[in-house]
Amino acid sequence: MIDWLNLLIGFLIANLLGYGGGPSSIPLMYQEIVPHYHWLSDAEFSNMLALGNALPGPIATKIAAYVGFEVGGWVGLGLALIGTVLPSAIGLILLLRLLAKYRQSSIVKGMTLLVQPVIAVMMITLTWQMAKEPMGTIGIWQTLVIAAIAFWAMERRKIHPAIVIVAAFIYGGVVLQHYV
Amino acid sequence: MKPHLKDYMDLGVSMVRTGVLGYGGGPSVIPLIRHDAVKRYQWLGDEEFGEILAIANALPGPIATKMAAYLGYKSRGILGASYAVIMHILPSVLAMLLLLSAVNLLAGSRVVKGMIAAVSPVIAVMLGVMAYEFAKKGIKGLGIIAGILFMLLALLLLEILEVHPALVIVLFLGYGAVHFRAIARFRNKRKRPDREGDHL
Secondary structure (H helix, E strand, C coil): CHHHHHHHHHHHHHHHHCCCCHHHHHHHHHHHHHHHCCCCCHHHHHHHHHHHHHCCCCHHHHHHHHHHHHHHHHHHHHHHHHHHHHHHHHHHHHHHHHHHHCCCCHHHHHHHHHHHHHHHHHHHHHHHHHHHHHHHHHCHHHHHHHHHHHHHHHHHCCCCHHHHHHHHHHHHHHCHHHCC | CCHHHHHHHHHHHHHHHHHHHCCCCHHHHHHHHHHHHHHHCCCCCHHHHHHHHHHHHHCCCCHHHHHHHHHHHHHHHHHHHHHHHHHHHHHHHHHHHHCHHHHHHHHCCHHHHHHHHHHHHHHHHHHHHHHHHHHHHHHHHHCHHHHHHHHHHHHHHHHHCCCCHHHHHHHHHHHHHHHHHHHHHHHHHHHCCCCCCCCC
């Protein structure tokens, strides 16, 4: 019982304090999972993180599912996921409903406009972070050529991104495994 | 098919697809969600998507599930929101549980490392294209000089002074709320240069 409550509270706190999406809340989840509640050891945590990073999909919910299931079975899994997802989802929906009511006002229009430069800069940063990783492992030329082909396929030929991603997975799994 | 059944179908397919293809945590999935929401299913316009992304970024918690919840809510209310989030996280949650035993094997796998290395440049291109489109929209609305100045200001605050992103967004939103009034006042003063404070 107390484990279930702790799971809900632990994941609620870690994700309420984690700004900037799942990856930024990893250190906070670590704080709750290892030193605070002792649900996992340090080694178990890093193995779990490695597996979580190897699998696709949002990272925060993968960690919550794993720890929740380890500690409290299926109920634990459900509660850890609710703590992770629910508060921020409700917050977003409520805020956007409020905003939709005043959509035509010049105040909301100004806010919508001024937020674009910030998002653009955040996207540029994210682009750089995403591009930096493979440059270290497969080198700058491989990275640039893959990026150029991806750009041509998605922006010029209008091929669906999912197809391009699957193609990249295949190329990476078959060819690049010899270079990493 | 009944219209609401089709809504659930589209929503489910899109959420599973973006959940399975997004590597490297929430932020990398944003371009995929945008492609489905804006271009493929046209649940909302590009501008609204940018607005939601901004507000979602200003709130704490995982980003992908916030976007999933909003898209589900917009299409089918509270039930749609729960459904979208579950569909988005289900495949990876199940895979995580199934692969518990294979932790070490998979994490050290060269094939997996190769796959991640190959997909990162693709995601980078998608993020780069999005960055370009947001920048273009900002410049179109603000004018070229103000648009670039605001971007440089955001860059300075976020990357050099390392101000918390939520704070930067709140700051820009705050100015945005009075932006059109400020412009109107500025224009009025220009028309009557004899009044005090005629230049900014």
